[in-house]
Structures are given as C-alpha cells and as structure tokens.
Amino acid sequence: MDNIAGQKSALAWAVNLSVAVLVILWIIPTAGLLVSSFRSGDQIDSSGWWQAFATQEAQQAPIRITGAETTEGETHVIAGHLFTTGATVSAWGISSREPAAFAPDETADLGGGSSLTVAQDGSFTLSSPTSFEGARLPRVFTTAATPPEFTIDNYRNVIFSPMAGQSIGQAFLNTLTVSIPATVIPILVAAFAAYALAWMDFPGRALLIATIVGLLVVPLQLALIPLLQLHNTIGIGKGYLGIWLAHTGFGLPMAIYLLRNYMVGLPKDIIENARVDGATEFQIFVKIILPLSFPALASFAIFQFLWTWNDLLVALVFLGTGNDQQVLTGNLVNLMGSRGGDWEILSASAFVSIAVPLLVFFSMQRFLVRGLLAGSVK
Incomplete structure (x- = not known):
C-alpha cells in the first residue's frame, strides 16, 4: 500500500514540510524589515512590526518640552503638541518612576509656581511666573494610543x-x-x-x-x-x-x-x-x-x-x-x-x-x- 501510485511517501512529505518551514523562516524577518522601513522611529520603539496595522496603546518614549515662550499678563507660557500623529493620551507623568501619574487634562505642579497640563490629544501648556530662558524644561512620559502610520520619509x-x-x-x-x-x-x-x-x-x-x-x-x-x-x-x-x-x-x-x-x-x-x-x-x-x-x-x-x-x-x-x-x-x-x-x-x-x-x-x-x-x- 505504501507504493500505490499517486501517494506521496513519508520522505516526500518531510522534504515539503522542511522547505515550507525554511521559506517561512526566511520570509518573516524580510517582511518585518519591509514593514519597519515604512514606520516612524517612535512606532518602532513602542510596538512590534506585526502590530503596525492596528492602533496600539503603549508607553511612548519620553518627550522633552520644547516651543516658543509667550507671556499672558505676568505668566510665561510655552504651548505646543507632543505628537506629530493623531495619538490619544490615556495617562501621563513627569517622572520615570510614575509615568502614568496624571490623567488627560489634569495639571501637574512642577514647583516654584510652575505647572504643566497635557490634554487627551497631546497638546500641552507649560506655565510659570518666571521666564523659562536658560531653564531645563521637563520631560513628559505618556501612555497613548497611536493609529497606524506609514511614511516614505525614511527612504527619502x-x-x-x-x-x-x-x-x-x-x-x-x-x-x-x-x-x-x-x-x-x-x-x-x-x-x-x-x-x-x-x-x-x-x-x-x-x-x-x-x-x-x-x-x-x-x-x-x-x-x-x-x-x-x-x-x-x-x-x-x-x-x-x-x-x-x-x-x-x-x-x-x-x-x-x-x-x-x-x-x-x-x-x-x-x-x-x-x-x-x-x-x-x-x-x-x-x-x-x-x-x-x-x-x-x-x-x-x-x-x-x-x-x-x-x-x-x-x-x-x-x-x-x-x-x-x-x-x-x-x-x-x-x-x-x-x-x-x-x-x-x-x-x-x-x-x-x-x-x-x-x-x-x-x-x-x-x-x-x-x-x-x-x-x-x-
């Protein structure tokens, strides 16, 4: 019965299976490399390439506050946006020990009358009674949901x-x-x-x-x-x-x-x-x-x-x-x-x-x- 025409031997099945495994092992890292080459650095740091096509909620890399300083009466203000993508903040913090200490739209007391507020869409407002010139601005730790994003800027x-x-x-x-x-x-x-x-x-x-x-x-x-x-x-x-x-x-x-x-x-x-x-x-x-x-x-x-x-x-x-x-x-x-x-x-x-x-x-x-x-x- 083992030699009936049209039936594959055990060796043939083993060879076919081995070839299939080798092909898969070769394709998977190549596909990962291709997908990663179209992703931004922040997305690569926060999630794997196999998660690139779905919205991911994860802790993002810390972001240093930057921006132009303005004055509102006697208050010095720096306002801006933490993300260039449409990320949605679910929690944030100003310390690596407590990266999710605050909810969106809550205000963190930085001491000396300074405060920081981060909204759900990633916009922030940093205010202080004194000028920020020469001062080291705080870092913001965020947990955010980021939508899929692909770009050709990497290749450019x-x-x-x-x-x-x-x-x-x-x-x-x-x-x-x-x-x-x-x-x-x-x-x-x-x-x-x-x-x-x-x-x-x-x-x-x-x-x-x-x-x-x-x-x-x-x-x-x-x-x-x-x-x-x-x-x-x-x-x-x-x-x-x-x-x-x-x-x-x-x-x-x-x-x-x-x-x-x-x-x-x-x-x-x-x-x-x-x-x-x-x-x-x-x-x-x-x-x-x-x-x-x-x-x-x-x-x-x-x-x-x-x-x-x-x-x-x-x-x-x-x-x-x-x-x-x-x-x-x-x-x-x-x-x-x-x-x-x-x-x-x-x-x-x-x-x-x-x-x-x-x-x-x-x-x-x-x-x-x-x-x-x-x-x-x-």
Missing part, C-alpha cells in the same frame, strides 16, 4: 540625505559600479576557459583542471594582502580596476569549474558535426556552446552578483574607505555606529541593500535551477 532620507558623511544613494551607485563588471568579467573569461577545458585537447589539460579544483579551497583572506601588494607594485593600487580584478580572480575557479562541468555534458554530436561543416572553434563557442550554456552562465551570474553585492572585506581592502568610495555594506556599518538608535533609518537602508539581490534572484531563479540540475538526468 536614506537615498538623498547625507548621513555619516555620505548618502546611501552614492553608496548604492558605487556598489553597482563594483558588482556589474565584477560579475560580467569572470563570466566572459570563465566561459572561454571552460570551453577549452571541456572540448579542446592540449597538453596539461588534466593538470590544469586539477589546479582549478584545488584553488576552490584556498581561503580568500589568505590572498588579500599579497594581491594588494601586487596591485601596488604594478601601479594599479586601490580603485575600481583593482577590485574588479580581485573579484575576477576570486570568482574564476568556481566559474570555470561550474561552466566546464556543464559544457562537458552537452551533446558531443552537435560539436563534431559543426567541425565537420567547417566551423571554427570560436564559431562553435559563440553560436552553439554559449546559447546552450545560458542556464549555467545565469547560475554563476547569480552567485557572483550576490557575492560582490554583499561583500565588505574585499571592498575595504581594494577600494578604500573614503566617502566617495564606500559600498553599501560599508555605509551600513557606519550607520550602525553613528545612528544605532535610528531603527527606521537602519531598516530602510537594509531593505535598499537587499532589494537588488532579491530582484536578481527571483528574476533568474528558473535559470539557477536548470543550471544546477543540468546533467543530473539522462
């Missing part, structure tokens, strides 16, 4: 406003400048090398293939400093050319290995017939091998682009740390240091950094699967 600030000495928009362009050539160059070089290793006979081919396989296990960190010294010796130094060549060198072993294994599985009769018809090796490569190898080329392009886009170490070594040279990962590290409490800025910056890799992956995933599974079924 992230992309166009200079932060930590540089706007992330410039870092975005720098990352594109690094990633696109660092993906295209290895593909071009590796495609020629893979065709030669797969379909051309020459002395030392087996040794060369073994060397390439061996290079797959060489740690990247081991070659960074010697390669930088080589660049400085021959006059390349730090810059885009240096990082393009570095990523090309680090990515070529995997590219050649992947493409060679794919090309070796292509039908031999097609290539032999082309040679009989008088086609040159270059014509065979361009008109036959490349079109048939597109899934493998796309697979490597995805891996290489994601690697170069998310890279930080190679960019720091071969590109530099200047404001006009930073890539997205370096810019995000600076934001973590200089704006570690601005979660709305960090979430918007992080989502900008992952948006392009997500777009590349989902647009080319069908080629990734075909490239990885090529040759597994005869």
Whole structure:
C-alpha cells in the first residue's frame, strides 16, 4: 500500500514540510524589515512590526518640552503638541518612576509656581511666573494610543540625505559600479576557459583542471594582502580596476569549474558535426556552446552578483574607505555606529541593500535551477 501510485511517501512529505518551514523562516524577518522601513522611529520603539496595522496603546518614549515662550499678563507660557500623529493620551507623568501619574487634562505642579497640563490629544501648556530662558524644561512620559502610520520619509532620507558623511544613494551607485563588471568579467573569461577545458585537447589539460579544483579551497583572506601588494607594485593600487580584478580572480575557479562541468555534458554530436561543416572553434563557442550554456552562465551570474553585492572585506581592502568610495555594506556599518538608535533609518537602508539581490534572484531563479540540475538526468 505504501507504493500505490499517486501517494506521496513519508520522505516526500518531510522534504515539503522542511522547505515550507525554511521559506517561512526566511520570509518573516524580510517582511518585518519591509514593514519597519515604512514606520516612524517612535512606532518602532513602542510596538512590534506585526502590530503596525492596528492602533496600539503603549508607553511612548519620553518627550522633552520644547516651543516658543509667550507671556499672558505676568505668566510665561510655552504651548505646543507632543505628537506629530493623531495619538490619544490615556495617562501621563513627569517622572520615570510614575509615568502614568496624571490623567488627560489634569495639571501637574512642577514647583516654584510652575505647572504643566497635557490634554487627551497631546497638546500641552507649560506655565510659570518666571521666564523659562536658560531653564531645563521637563520631560513628559505618556501612555497613548497611536493609529497606524506609514511614511516614505525614511527612504527619502536614506537615498538623498547625507548621513555619516555620505548618502546611501552614492553608496548604492558605487556598489553597482563594483558588482556589474565584477560579475560580467569572470563570466566572459570563465566561459572561454571552460570551453577549452571541456572540448579542446592540449597538453596539461588534466593538470590544469586539477589546479582549478584545488584553488576552490584556498581561503580568500589568505590572498588579500599579497594581491594588494601586487596591485601596488604594478601601479594599479586601490580603485575600481583593482577590485574588479580581485573579484575576477576570486570568482574564476568556481566559474570555470561550474561552466566546464556543464559544457562537458552537452551533446558531443552537435560539436563534431559543426567541425565537420567547417566551423571554427570560436564559431562553435559563440553560436552553439554559449546559447546552450545560458542556464549555467545565469547560475554563476547569480552567485557572483550576490557575492560582490554583499561583500565588505574585499571592498575595504581594494577600494578604500573614503566617502566617495564606500559600498553599501560599508555605509551600513557606519550607520550602525553613528545612528544605532535610528531603527527606521537602519531598516530602510537594509531593505535598499537587499532589494537588488532579491530582484536578481527571483528574476533568474528558473535559470539557477536548470543550471544546477543540468546533467543530473539522462
């Protein structure tokens, strides 16, 4: 009964369930990051992203009284509003020990004849018989119900406003400048090398293939400093050319290995017939091998682009740390240091950094699967 056609085995159900769990575990934090990137900092501090679509009543971050001072007879007054949103105050206080000591519209005695009143809509009136000039104004602790609020100001600030000495928009362009050539160059070089290793006979081919396989296990960190010294010796130094060549060198072993294994599985009769018809090796490569190898080329392009886009170490070594040279990962590290409490800025910056890799992956995933599974079924 276990082998009846149309029934799934226990292993198939386990695999499907595992894939579903992995997908959910991957989607949940991504969705949280996306929702948080459209929320204000106060809302992120007061409630979780899963509560973003409902009105939430919670204790808000303390707010320092600010505003222009006016006079009403002999009384000095500062009036204003605690919130920029339509929050509704249910309780408030002037001390962290008693953040809900007063109800809306009640008046708190601050001593010395000064008093503070906070209304239900968040408006306040601070009055005193003496001027507030040079005085430290009180903080207000509130418990308020805040309606859902979403804004694109986070993305506007992230992309166009200079932060930590540089706007992330410039870092975005720098990352594109690094990633696109660092993906295209290895593909071009590796495609020629893979065709030669797969379909051309020459002395030392087996040794060369073994060397390439061996290079797959060489740690990247081991070659960074010697390669930088080589660049400085021959006059390349730090810059885009240096990082393009570095990523090309680090990515070529995997590219050649992947493409060679794919090309070796292509039908031999097609290539032999082309040679009989008088086609040159270059014509065979361009008109036959490349079109048939597109899934493998796309697979490597995805891996290489994601690697170069998310890279930080190679960019720091071969590109530099200047404001006009930073890539997205370096810019995000600076934001973590200089704006570690601005979660709305960090979430918007992080989502900008992952948006392009997500777009590349989902647009080319069908080629990734075909490239990885090529040759597994005869």
